[in-house]
Amino acid sequence: MKKTAILPALALALFLAPCASFAAPSTPGSYSLDFDATKYTVQTSTLDGKTFSYRAYEGIVYVQHPLDPAYETINIYVPVEYYSARTVGGYTIDNAPIFFPNSVGGYMPGAAAKPGLDFEGKPNALVVALSRGLIVAAPGARGRTLQDGSGRYTGKAPAAIVDLKAAVRYLRFNDKLIPGSSERIISNGTSAGGGLSALLGASGDNADYEPYLKALGAANARDDVYAVSAYCPITNLDNADSAYEWLLGGLTETKASTMGPPPAGAAAAATGAGAAMAPPAGMPAAAPTGAMGAAGATGAALPFGAPPSSGGPMTAEQLAVSARLKALFPAYLDGLGLRKADGTALALDASGDGSFRDYLKSLLIASAQTALKGGADLSKLDWVTIKDGVVTDIDWAGYVKYCGRKKAAPSFDGLDLSSGENSLFGTMSVNAQHFTAFGLANDASGTGAMASADLVRMMNPMAYIGAKGTTTSKYWRIRHGTVDSDTAIAIPAILATRLGNGGYSVDFALPWDRPHSGDYDLEELFTWIDGICR
Numbered sequence: 148m149k150k151t152a153i154l155p156a157l158a159l160a161l162f163l164a165p166c167a168s169f170a171a172p173s174t175p176g177s178y179s180l181d182f183d184a185t186k187y188t189v190q191t192s193t194l195d196g197k198t199f200s201y202r203a204y205e206g207i208v209y210v211q212h213p214l215d216p217a218y219e220t221i222n223i224y225v226p227v228e229y230y231s232a233r234t235v236g237g238y239t240i241d242n243a244p245i246f247f248p249n250s251v252g253g254y255m256p257g258a259a260a261k262p263g264l265d266f267e268g269k270p271n272a273l274v275v276a277l278s279r280g281l282i283v284a285a286p287g288a289r290g291r292t293l294q295d296g297s298g299r300y301t302g303k304a305p306a307a308i309v310d311l312k313a314a315v316r317y318l319r320f321n322d323k324l325i326p327g328s329s330e331r332i333i334s335n336g337t338s339a340g341g342g343l344s345a346l347l348g349a350s351g352d353n354a355d356y357e358p359y360l361k362a363l364g365a366a367n368a369r370d371d372v373y374a375v376s377a378y379c380p381i382t383n384l385d386n387a388d389s390a391y392e393w394l395l396g397g398l399t400e401t402k403a404s405t406m407g408p409p410p411a412g413a414a415a416a417a418t419g420a421g422a423a424m425a426p427p428a429g430m431p432a433a434a435p436t437g438a439m440g441a442a443g444a445t446g447a448a449l450p451f452g453a454p455p456s457s458g459g460p461m462t463a464e465q466l467a468v469s470a471r472l473k474a475l476f477p478a479y480l481d482g483l484g485l486r487k488a489d490g491t492a493l494a495l496d497a498s499g500d501g502s503f504r505d506y507l508k509s510l511l512i513a514s515a516q517t518a519l520k521g522g523a524d525l526s527k528l529d530w531v532t533i534k535d536g537v538v539t540d541i542d543w544a545g546y547v548k549y550c551g552r553k554k555a556a557p558s559f560d561g562l563d564l565s566s567g568e569n570s571l572f573g574t575m576s577v578n579a580q581h582f583t584a585f586g587l588a589n590d591a592s593g594t595g596a597m598a599s600a601d602l603v604r605m606m607n608p609m610a611y612i613g614a615k616g617t618t619t620s621k622y623w624r625i626r627h628g629t630v631d632s633d634t635a636i637a638i639p640a641i642l643a644t645r646l647g648n649g650g651y652s653v654d655f656a657l658p659w660d661r662p663h664s665g666d667y668d669l670e671e672l673f674t675w676i677d678g679i680c681r
C-alpha cells in the first residue's frame with residue numbers, strides 16, 4: 148500500500164471538508180416509508196473510458212422516526228438502461244441483485260455512500276456494481292460517537308446493525324417500486340463495516356432487534372439478506388482479545404502503523420460528483436477516548452479505522468495481560484466444536500497448539516501458493532518453504548513476526564475504557580463500557596461497568612448463525628489479508644468455519660500481503676456475485 152503515508156492527511160482533509168448536504172433537523176419529524184419513484188436525478192460515472200448513466204435517488208430516510216436522519220438514509224442508484232433495454236449484464240429490472248454497501252469504519256457513523264472514486268482515485272465499488280447491471284442501495288448507519296442536541300449518545304450498540312436492518316426492510320417493503328430483487332440483496336462492508344455486514348447476514352429476521360426497529364418506525368418487512376461480502380471483519384468482539392493474544396501474543400512490541408484506508412462510502416461521498424461528505428454529526432470536538440478515534444499527532448478525531456501509531460514495546464503489565472488472555476483462547480475455540488470440511492475436529496491444546504492452528508497454517512500456505520502463481524517473489528521470506536514452485540511449509544513463528552501486532556493487549560476491551568469498541572458498547576448516557584468478563588474484572592478506569600449480555604450478543608454474528616427464528620444468508624465471501632493485524636486471522640477463520648459447518652456456502656481466503664483494507668478485488672467480488680445470482 149504505497150499510498151499509506153498520505154492517508155492520514157487525506158482522511159483528515161475529507162473529514163474537515165465543509166459538509167453541506169446532511170444538516171440534521173434538530174427535531175426529527177416523521178418520514179414516509181413509501182419510495183417515491185419520481186424523485187431522482189440522472190448522474191454519470193466513467194469506468195474504463197466508458198461513461199454511463201444511472202438514476203440517483205439520494206438521501207431517502209428509511210425509517211419513520213430516525214434518531215439521526217443525517218445517517219439513517221439510503222442512496223439508491225439504477226442504471227438508466229433498465230428503462231429502455233430489457234437486460235443489463237444479464238439481469239432484468241426485476242431480478243437484478245441489489246448491492247448493499249455500508250460505509251461504516253471504526254464503528255463510527257457512516258454516511259450513505261455514492262458512486263465516485265475511492266481513496267486511491269479508482270472508481271469505487273458502487274460504480275463497478277452499476278456498470279455490471281446491479282442496482283445499488285447504499286445505506287448510512289449511526290455510529291458510536293453520535294450525540295443528539297441534549298448530549299445523549301444516539302449511535303451506541305446496537306444502533307448500526309438496527310439501521311442496516313431497517314434499510315433492508317425499506318427495500319423489501321418497497322420491492323414493487325424499487326428496481327432489482329429484494330431477495331437478492333448483497334451486503335458489503337470493510338472492517339467494522341465488514342463486521343456489520345456479517346452480523347446483518349447472520350441475524351436476519353431475529354426477534355432480538357425487533358423492539359429497536361419498532362421504536363425507529365422501521366418498515367414491517369423481513370430483514371434477511373441473500374449474501375454477505377465482508378472484508379477484514381472486526382467482529383466477535385467479545386472473543387477478539389484472546390484470539391489476538393493466541394496468535395500474536397509472542398510479539399512483545401507493536402509495529403508502527405498508519406491509519407487504515409477510509410471505508411468505501413466515505414471516500415466516495417467526498418469525491419463523487421457534487422457530493423458532500425456527511426459530517427460525523429455529534430462527534431465530540433475533542434478526540435473521543437476510543438483508540439480508533441484518536442488521531443495520533445494531530446489530536447483530531449478521525450472517522451476511520453485504527454489510529455496511526457509509532458509502535459513500540461509493550462509494558463510489563465500489557466505483557467502479563469497478553470499471557471492471561473492467550474490462555475483463555477483454547478477453551479473458547481474448543482467449545483465451538485468446529486470441524487474441517489473433511490469432518491476432522493479443529494481444536495487446540497492448553498498451550499495453544501493443535502489442529503486449528505494447523506488449519507490456519509494451511510490457509511496461509513494456500514495464500515502463499517496463489518501469490519507465487521501470480522508472480523510474487525517470496526524467495527526472501529525465510530519462513531516460507533518453496534520446493535519446485537510449490538509452497539510446502541510455513542514456519543508459524545516466522546509468519547507471526549512478519550504479520551506483526553498493531554495493537555497492545557488488550558486490543559479491544561481496553562482496561563481503561565479507551566478503545567473504540569468500549570465506546571461502541573456505551574449507553575445513551577455513558578460513553579464507554581466493558582464487554583468482556585476479563586475487561587470488567589481488570590478494569591483500570593475505576594468506574595468501568597459492563598454492557599448488557601444482550602447487547603454484546605446482538606453485535607456478534609456467531610450468536611445467530613442458523614439460530615432458531617433466524618434466516619442466515621446462504622452465501623458468504625470473507626477476506627482477511629495475511630498482514631492485517633487489526634484483528635487476528637483466527638476471528639474471520641472461526642466465522643467462516645462455523646458458517647461452513649452450518650451448511651452455508653463460504654468463499655474464504657487470506658489474500659497474501661494484504662493489509663487492513665477492502666474492496667481491492669472488485670472484479671472477483673462481482674464475478675462471485677454473478678455466480679450466486681445468475
Ligand code: DHB
Pocket residue numbers: 251252253254337338339340381407439451452453567568633634
Ligand atoms: C476498525 C479497525 C479496528 O482496528 C477496530 O478495532 C475497529 C474498526 C475499522 O477499520 O473499521
